[in-house]
Amino acid sequence: MNWLLVIGGAMVGAPLRYLTDRAVQSRHDSVFPWGTFTVNVTGCLALGLLTGAVTQIQLLLGTGLCGALTTYSTFSYETLRLTETGARLHAVVNVAASVAAGLAAAFAGAALARL
Secondary structure (H helix, E strand, C coil), rough: HHHHHHHHHHEEEEHHHHHHHHHHHHHCCCCCCHHHHHHHHHHHHHHHHCCCHHHHHHHHHHHHHHHCCCCCHHHHHHHHHHHCCCHHHHHHHHHHHHHHHHHHHHHHHHHHHHC
């Protein structure tokens, strides 16, 4: 049953990641990967909120939805591309801001869940 919950969440998370990424990125005329940044921080916030939830909800929304919504591989690829195209400052900002904002969002979500 657990794997079905993960798959169910992923079936929503993957298209949501793609659509959100494209919607956000289309609004920015920049080489910075705002779409990936947005979905990763949003997923961290949601995971923080789910930290205190029951196991089935964690599997469905945490592992399934947020796991499919966020994407470390795309984050890594986009950072590498920024470096290769000479946008090294954007690459460094992407890494630093993604880690800082992701951790802050996860802590904020966990704090909100405790309220």
